[in-house]
Amino acid sequence: MRRLYHQTLSPFCRKIRLVLAEKGIEVELREEKPWERRMDFLRLNPAGQVPVLQMDDLTLADSGAIFEFLEETQPDPPLLPKDPAARAEARRLAAWFDDKFQREVTANLLYERVNKKLAKSGYPESERIKAGLKNIRYHLDYIGWLMDHRRWLAGNQMTIADFAAAAHLSCLDYVGDVDWSRNAGVQDWYAKIKSRPAFRSILADLVPGFTPPAHYADLDF
Structure with a gap:
Protein backbone atom coordinates (compact mmCIF):
# COMPACT_ATOMS: atom_id res chain seq x y z
CA MET A 1 0.00 0.00 0.00
CA ARG A 2 1.30 3.41 -1.00
CA ARG A 3 -0.89 6.27 0.14
CA LEU A 4 -0.36 9.99 0.66
CA TYR A 5 -2.61 11.85 3.07
CA HIS A 6 -2.62 15.41 1.79
CA GLN A 7 -4.47 18.68 1.56
CA THR A 8 -4.93 20.07 -1.95
CA LEU A 9 -3.61 23.59 -1.28
CA SER A 10 -0.86 22.64 1.14
CA PRO A 11 2.56 23.59 -0.26
CA PHE A 12 4.19 20.89 1.86
CA CYS A 13 1.93 18.25 0.36
CA ARG A 14 2.44 19.59 -3.13
CA LYS A 15 6.20 19.43 -2.67
CA ILE A 16 5.97 15.72 -1.86
CA ARG A 17 3.53 15.08 -4.70
CA LEU A 18 6.05 16.67 -7.09
CA VAL A 19 8.86 14.54 -5.70
CA LEU A 20 6.80 11.35 -5.97
CA ALA A 21 5.75 12.13 -9.54
CA GLU A 22 9.27 13.13 -10.61
CA LYS A 23 10.62 9.84 -9.26
CA GLY A 24 7.80 7.85 -10.84
CA ILE A 25 6.36 6.60 -7.56
CA GLU A 26 2.63 6.02 -7.79
CA VAL A 27 0.54 6.57 -4.67
CA GLU A 28 -3.11 6.79 -3.76
CA LEU A 29 -4.04 10.34 -2.79
CA ARG A 30 -6.25 10.63 0.27
CA GLU A 31 -7.59 14.12 1.01
CA GLU A 32 -7.30 14.98 4.70
CA LYS A 33 -8.69 17.97 6.60
CA PRO A 34 -6.23 18.43 9.46
CA TRP A 35 -8.52 20.79 11.36
CA GLU A 36 -11.02 17.96 11.85
CA ARG A 37 -8.51 16.11 14.05
CA ARG A 38 -9.70 12.68 12.96
CA MET A 39 -8.61 10.08 15.47
CA ASP A 40 -7.57 7.60 12.78
CA PHE A 41 -5.35 10.25 11.22
CA LEU A 42 -3.91 11.30 14.58
CA ARG A 43 -2.87 7.69 15.13
CA LEU A 44 -0.79 8.00 11.96
CA ASN A 45 0.69 11.37 12.92
CA PRO A 46 0.02 12.69 16.44
CA ALA A 47 1.09 16.15 15.23
CA GLY A 48 -2.08 16.20 13.14
CA GLN A 49 -0.31 17.63 10.11
CA VAL A 50 -0.12 16.65 6.46
CA PRO A 51 1.57 15.24 4.48
CA VAL A 52 1.71 11.68 5.77
CA LEU A 53 3.07 8.99 3.47
CA GLN A 54 2.36 5.31 3.94
CA MET A 55 4.78 3.01 2.13
CA ASP A 56 3.70 -0.55 2.82
CA ASP A 57 4.28 -1.04 6.58
CA LEU A 58 6.09 2.29 7.03
CA THR A 59 4.36 5.55 7.97
CA LEU A 60 6.28 8.79 7.40
CA ALA A 61 5.38 12.33 8.48
CA ASP A 62 6.89 15.79 7.91
CA SER A 63 7.63 16.84 4.33
CA GLY A 64 11.36 17.26 4.99
CA ALA A 65 11.73 13.79 6.47
CA ILE A 66 9.58 12.27 3.72
CA PHE A 67 11.72 13.88 1.03
CA GLU A 68 14.98 12.66 2.58
CA PHE A 69 13.57 9.12 2.79
CA LEU A 70 12.48 9.17 -0.84
CA GLU A 71 15.77 10.66 -2.00
CA GLU A 72 17.74 7.96 -0.19
CA THR A 73 15.55 5.01 -1.20
CA ALA A 88 23.76 22.25 1.28
CA GLU A 89 22.60 25.10 -0.96
CA ALA A 90 19.63 23.08 -2.22
CA ARG A 91 18.63 22.24 1.35
CA ARG A 92 19.11 25.87 2.43
CA LEU A 93 16.75 27.16 -0.23
CA ALA A 94 14.17 24.42 0.37
CA ALA A 95 14.20 25.45 4.04
CA TRP A 96 13.93 29.12 3.01
CA PHE A 97 10.61 28.50 1.30
CA ASP A 98 9.27 26.03 3.86
CA ASP A 99 10.13 28.36 6.74
CA LYS A 100 10.68 32.01 5.84
CA PHE A 101 8.42 32.16 2.77
CA GLN A 102 5.81 30.10 4.62
CA ARG A 103 5.74 32.48 7.59
CA GLU A 104 5.97 35.74 5.67
CA VAL A 105 3.82 34.96 2.63
CA THR A 106 1.90 31.68 2.52
CA ALA A 107 0.51 31.88 6.04
CA ASN A 108 -0.55 35.49 5.53
CA LEU A 109 -2.24 34.97 2.16
CA LEU A 110 -3.31 31.39 1.56
CA TYR A 111 -4.10 30.50 5.14
CA GLU A 112 -6.00 33.69 5.80
CA ARG A 113 -8.03 33.63 2.58
CA VAL A 114 -8.53 29.91 2.03
CA ASN A 115 -7.79 27.77 5.08
CA LYS A 116 -9.88 29.89 7.45
CA LYS A 117 -12.86 29.56 5.14
CA LEU A 118 -12.40 25.83 4.66
CA ALA A 119 -11.97 25.24 8.39
CA LYS A 120 -14.70 27.75 9.30
CA SER A 121 -12.28 29.26 11.79
CA GLY A 122 -12.98 32.97 11.36
CA TYR A 123 -12.53 35.79 8.91
CA PRO A 124 -9.35 36.87 7.12
CA GLU A 125 -7.26 39.49 8.92
CA SER A 126 -6.64 42.39 6.54
CA GLU A 127 -3.33 43.36 8.15
CA ARG A 128 -1.92 39.89 7.59
CA ILE A 129 -3.05 39.91 3.97
CA LYS A 130 -1.41 43.31 3.44
CA ALA A 131 1.80 41.97 4.98
CA GLY A 132 1.72 38.90 2.74
CA LEU A 133 1.24 40.96 -0.41
CA LYS A 134 4.14 43.19 0.59
CA ASN A 135 6.42 40.30 1.52
CA ILE A 136 5.84 38.29 -1.65
CA ARG A 137 7.39 41.10 -3.70
CA TYR A 138 10.62 40.76 -1.75
CA HIS A 139 10.68 37.00 -2.26
CA LEU A 140 9.93 37.25 -5.98
CA ASP A 141 12.82 39.69 -6.31
CA ILE A 160 14.24 20.00 -4.13
CA ALA A 161 14.69 23.78 -3.80
CA ASP A 162 12.81 24.28 -7.06
CA PHE A 163 10.00 21.95 -6.01
CA ALA A 164 9.67 23.62 -2.59
CA ALA A 165 9.44 27.08 -4.17
CA ALA A 166 7.09 25.93 -6.94
CA ALA A 167 4.83 24.21 -4.42
CA HIS A 168 4.31 27.46 -2.47
CA LEU A 169 3.92 29.60 -5.57
CA SER A 170 1.48 27.20 -7.22
CA CYS A 171 -0.79 27.38 -4.17
CA LEU A 172 -0.67 31.16 -4.22
CA ASP A 173 -1.15 31.22 -7.98
CA TYR A 174 -4.35 29.21 -7.52
CA VAL A 175 -5.81 32.18 -5.65
CA GLY A 176 -4.25 34.78 -7.95
CA ASP A 177 -1.71 36.21 -5.52
CA VAL A 178 1.43 36.03 -7.69
CA ASP A 179 2.34 38.98 -9.90
CA TRP A 180 4.21 37.16 -12.65
CA SER A 181 4.85 40.40 -14.52
CA ARG A 182 7.13 41.61 -11.73
CA ASN A 183 10.13 39.61 -12.94
CA ALA A 184 10.54 37.90 -16.31
CA GLY A 185 13.18 35.54 -14.93
CA VAL A 186 10.81 34.27 -12.26
CA GLN A 187 8.04 33.72 -14.77
CA ASP A 188 10.38 31.87 -17.14
CA TRP A 189 11.60 29.63 -14.30
CA TYR A 190 8.06 28.84 -13.16
CA ALA A 191 6.91 28.15 -16.73
CA LYS A 192 9.81 25.72 -17.11
CA ILE A 193 9.05 23.78 -13.95
CA LYS A 194 5.28 24.04 -14.44
CA SER A 195 5.68 22.29 -17.81
CA ARG A 196 7.19 19.16 -16.27
CA PRO A 197 5.00 16.02 -16.29
CA ALA A 198 5.25 15.94 -12.48
CA PHE A 199 3.13 19.10 -12.35
CA ARG A 200 0.16 17.74 -14.32
CA SER A 201 -1.93 16.42 -11.44
CA ILE A 202 -1.36 19.59 -9.42
CA LEU A 203 -2.58 21.79 -12.28
CA ALA A 204 -5.74 19.68 -12.40
CA ASP A 205 -6.54 20.31 -8.72
CA LEU A 206 -9.80 22.00 -7.83
CA VAL A 207 -10.84 23.27 -4.41
CA PRO A 208 -14.60 23.61 -3.81
CA GLY A 209 -15.56 27.25 -3.38
CA PHE A 210 -12.40 28.57 -5.03
CA THR A 211 -11.89 28.98 -8.78
CA PRO A 212 -8.33 29.43 -10.06
CA PRO A 213 -7.51 32.20 -12.55
CA ALA A 214 -7.53 31.33 -16.25
CA HIS A 215 -3.72 31.23 -16.47
CA TYR A 216 -3.32 28.77 -13.58
CA ALA A 217 -3.17 25.62 -15.73
CA ASP A 218 -1.85 27.40 -18.83
CA LEU A 219 1.70 26.28 -19.60
CA ASP A 220 2.27 29.33 -21.81
CA PHE A 221 1.05 32.02 -19.43
Whole structure:
Protein backbone atom coordinates (compact mmCIF):
# COMPACT_ATOMS: atom_id res chain seq x y z
CA MET A 1 0.00 0.00 0.00
CA ARG A 2 1.30 3.41 -1.00
CA ARG A 3 -0.89 6.27 0.14
CA LEU A 4 -0.36 9.99 0.66
CA TYR A 5 -2.61 11.85 3.07
CA HIS A 6 -2.62 15.41 1.79
CA GLN A 7 -4.47 18.68 1.56
CA THR A 8 -4.93 20.07 -1.95
CA LEU A 9 -3.61 23.59 -1.28
CA SER A 10 -0.86 22.64 1.14
CA PRO A 11 2.56 23.59 -0.26
CA PHE A 12 4.19 20.89 1.86
CA CYS A 13 1.93 18.25 0.36
CA ARG A 14 2.44 19.59 -3.13
CA LYS A 15 6.20 19.43 -2.67
CA ILE A 16 5.97 15.72 -1.86
CA ARG A 17 3.53 15.08 -4.70
CA LEU A 18 6.05 16.67 -7.09
CA VAL A 19 8.86 14.54 -5.70
CA LEU A 20 6.80 11.35 -5.97
CA ALA A 21 5.75 12.13 -9.54
CA GLU A 22 9.27 13.13 -10.61
CA LYS A 23 10.62 9.84 -9.26
CA GLY A 24 7.80 7.85 -10.84
CA ILE A 25 6.36 6.60 -7.56
CA GLU A 26 2.63 6.02 -7.79
CA VAL A 27 0.54 6.57 -4.67
CA GLU A 28 -3.11 6.79 -3.76
CA LEU A 29 -4.04 10.34 -2.79
CA ARG A 30 -6.25 10.63 0.27
CA GLU A 31 -7.59 14.12 1.01
CA GLU A 32 -7.30 14.98 4.70
CA LYS A 33 -8.69 17.97 6.60
CA PRO A 34 -6.23 18.43 9.46
CA TRP A 35 -8.52 20.79 11.36
CA GLU A 36 -11.02 17.96 11.85
CA ARG A 37 -8.51 16.11 14.05
CA ARG A 38 -9.70 12.68 12.96
CA MET A 39 -8.61 10.08 15.47
CA ASP A 40 -7.57 7.60 12.78
CA PHE A 41 -5.35 10.25 11.22
CA LEU A 42 -3.91 11.30 14.58
CA ARG A 43 -2.87 7.69 15.13
CA LEU A 44 -0.79 8.00 11.96
CA ASN A 45 0.69 11.37 12.92
CA PRO A 46 0.02 12.69 16.44
CA ALA A 47 1.09 16.15 15.23
CA GLY A 48 -2.08 16.20 13.14
CA GLN A 49 -0.31 17.63 10.11
CA VAL A 50 -0.12 16.65 6.46
CA PRO A 51 1.57 15.24 4.48
CA VAL A 52 1.71 11.68 5.77
CA LEU A 53 3.07 8.99 3.47
CA GLN A 54 2.36 5.31 3.94
CA MET A 55 4.78 3.01 2.13
CA ASP A 56 3.70 -0.55 2.82
CA ASP A 57 4.28 -1.04 6.58
CA LEU A 58 6.09 2.29 7.03
CA THR A 59 4.36 5.55 7.97
CA LEU A 60 6.28 8.79 7.40
CA ALA A 61 5.38 12.33 8.48
CA ASP A 62 6.89 15.79 7.91
CA SER A 63 7.63 16.84 4.33
CA GLY A 64 11.36 17.26 4.99
CA ALA A 65 11.73 13.79 6.47
CA ILE A 66 9.58 12.27 3.72
CA PHE A 67 11.72 13.88 1.03
CA GLU A 68 14.98 12.66 2.58
CA PHE A 69 13.57 9.12 2.79
CA LEU A 70 12.48 9.17 -0.84
CA GLU A 71 15.77 10.66 -2.00
CA GLU A 72 17.74 7.96 -0.19
CA THR A 73 15.55 5.01 -1.20
CA GLN A 74 14.63 6.18 -4.72
CA PRO A 75 17.69 8.20 -5.80
CA ASP A 76 16.86 8.33 -9.50
CA PRO A 77 16.34 11.00 -10.70
CA PRO A 78 18.29 12.81 -8.00
CA LEU A 79 16.86 15.96 -6.44
CA LEU A 80 20.02 16.72 -4.50
CA PRO A 81 23.38 17.33 -6.23
CA LYS A 82 26.41 15.10 -5.63
CA ASP A 83 28.64 17.97 -4.50
CA PRO A 84 28.29 18.55 -0.72
CA ALA A 85 28.28 22.35 -1.03
CA ALA A 86 25.62 22.21 -3.74
CA ARG A 87 23.55 19.82 -1.61
CA ALA A 88 23.76 22.25 1.28
CA GLU A 89 22.60 25.10 -0.96
CA ALA A 90 19.63 23.08 -2.22
CA ARG A 91 18.63 22.24 1.35
CA ARG A 92 19.11 25.87 2.43
CA LEU A 93 16.75 27.16 -0.23
CA ALA A 94 14.17 24.42 0.37
CA ALA A 95 14.20 25.45 4.04
CA TRP A 96 13.93 29.12 3.01
CA PHE A 97 10.61 28.50 1.30
CA ASP A 98 9.27 26.03 3.86
CA ASP A 99 10.13 28.36 6.74
CA LYS A 100 10.68 32.01 5.84
CA PHE A 101 8.42 32.16 2.77
CA GLN A 102 5.81 30.10 4.62
CA ARG A 103 5.74 32.48 7.59
CA GLU A 104 5.97 35.74 5.67
CA VAL A 105 3.82 34.96 2.63
CA THR A 106 1.90 31.68 2.52
CA ALA A 107 0.51 31.88 6.04
CA ASN A 108 -0.55 35.49 5.53
CA LEU A 109 -2.24 34.97 2.16
CA LEU A 110 -3.31 31.39 1.56
CA TYR A 111 -4.10 30.50 5.14
CA GLU A 112 -6.00 33.69 5.80
CA ARG A 113 -8.03 33.63 2.58
CA VAL A 114 -8.53 29.91 2.03
CA ASN A 115 -7.79 27.77 5.08
CA LYS A 116 -9.88 29.89 7.45
CA LYS A 117 -12.86 29.56 5.14
CA LEU A 118 -12.40 25.83 4.66
CA ALA A 119 -11.97 25.24 8.39
CA LYS A 120 -14.70 27.75 9.30
CA SER A 121 -12.28 29.26 11.79
CA GLY A 122 -12.98 32.97 11.36
CA TYR A 123 -12.53 35.79 8.91
CA PRO A 124 -9.35 36.87 7.12
CA GLU A 125 -7.26 39.49 8.92
CA SER A 126 -6.64 42.39 6.54
CA GLU A 127 -3.33 43.36 8.15
CA ARG A 128 -1.92 39.89 7.59
CA ILE A 129 -3.05 39.91 3.97
CA LYS A 130 -1.41 43.31 3.44
CA ALA A 131 1.80 41.97 4.98
CA GLY A 132 1.72 38.90 2.74
CA LEU A 133 1.24 40.96 -0.41
CA LYS A 134 4.14 43.19 0.59
CA ASN A 135 6.42 40.30 1.52
CA ILE A 136 5.84 38.29 -1.65
CA ARG A 137 7.39 41.10 -3.70
CA TYR A 138 10.62 40.76 -1.75
CA HIS A 139 10.68 37.00 -2.26
CA LEU A 140 9.93 37.25 -5.98
CA ASP A 141 12.82 39.69 -6.31
CA TYR A 142 15.07 37.20 -4.51
CA ILE A 143 14.03 34.38 -6.85
CA GLY A 144 14.68 36.73 -9.76
CA TRP A 145 18.17 37.47 -8.44
CA LEU A 146 18.89 33.74 -8.15
CA MET A 147 17.72 33.15 -11.71
CA ASP A 148 19.97 35.94 -12.98
CA HIS A 149 22.94 33.89 -11.76
CA ARG A 150 21.82 30.28 -12.09
CA ARG A 151 19.97 27.88 -14.37
CA TRP A 152 17.84 26.60 -11.47
CA LEU A 153 17.35 28.05 -8.00
CA ALA A 154 20.22 26.20 -6.32
CA GLY A 155 22.53 25.89 -9.33
CA ASN A 156 22.72 24.17 -12.70
CA GLN A 157 20.57 21.21 -11.63
CA MET A 158 16.90 21.12 -10.72
CA THR A 159 16.63 20.22 -7.02
CA ILE A 160 14.24 20.00 -4.13
CA ALA A 161 14.69 23.78 -3.80
CA ASP A 162 12.81 24.28 -7.06
CA PHE A 163 10.00 21.95 -6.01
CA ALA A 164 9.67 23.62 -2.59
CA ALA A 165 9.44 27.08 -4.17
CA ALA A 166 7.09 25.93 -6.94
CA ALA A 167 4.83 24.21 -4.42
CA HIS A 168 4.31 27.46 -2.47
CA LEU A 169 3.92 29.60 -5.57
CA SER A 170 1.48 27.20 -7.22
CA CYS A 171 -0.79 27.38 -4.17
CA LEU A 172 -0.67 31.16 -4.22
CA ASP A 173 -1.15 31.22 -7.98
CA TYR A 174 -4.35 29.21 -7.52
CA VAL A 175 -5.81 32.18 -5.65
CA GLY A 176 -4.25 34.78 -7.95
CA ASP A 177 -1.71 36.21 -5.52
CA VAL A 178 1.43 36.03 -7.69
CA ASP A 179 2.34 38.98 -9.90
CA TRP A 180 4.21 37.16 -12.65
CA SER A 181 4.85 40.40 -14.52
CA ARG A 182 7.13 41.61 -11.73
CA ASN A 183 10.13 39.61 -12.94
CA ALA A 184 10.54 37.90 -16.31
CA GLY A 185 13.18 35.54 -14.93
CA VAL A 186 10.81 34.27 -12.26
CA GLN A 187 8.04 33.72 -14.77
CA ASP A 188 10.38 31.87 -17.14
CA TRP A 189 11.60 29.63 -14.30
CA TYR A 190 8.06 28.84 -13.16
CA ALA A 191 6.91 28.15 -16.73
CA LYS A 192 9.81 25.72 -17.11
CA ILE A 193 9.05 23.78 -13.95
CA LYS A 194 5.28 24.04 -14.44
CA SER A 195 5.68 22.29 -17.81
CA ARG A 196 7.19 19.16 -16.27
CA PRO A 197 5.00 16.02 -16.29
CA ALA A 198 5.25 15.94 -12.48
CA PHE A 199 3.13 19.10 -12.35
CA ARG A 200 0.16 17.74 -14.32
CA SER A 201 -1.93 16.42 -11.44
CA ILE A 202 -1.36 19.59 -9.42
CA LEU A 203 -2.58 21.79 -12.28
CA ALA A 204 -5.74 19.68 -12.40
CA ASP A 205 -6.54 20.31 -8.72
CA LEU A 206 -9.80 22.00 -7.83
CA VAL A 207 -10.84 23.27 -4.41
CA PRO A 208 -14.60 23.61 -3.81
CA GLY A 209 -15.56 27.25 -3.38
CA PHE A 210 -12.40 28.57 -5.03
CA THR A 211 -11.89 28.98 -8.78
CA PRO A 212 -8.33 29.43 -10.06
CA PRO A 213 -7.51 32.20 -12.55
CA ALA A 214 -7.53 31.33 -16.25
CA HIS A 215 -3.72 31.23 -16.47
CA TYR A 216 -3.32 28.77 -13.58
CA ALA A 217 -3.17 25.62 -15.73
CA ASP A 218 -1.85 27.40 -18.83
CA LEU A 219 1.70 26.28 -19.60
CA ASP A 220 2.27 29.33 -21.81
CA PHE A 221 1.05 32.02 -19.43
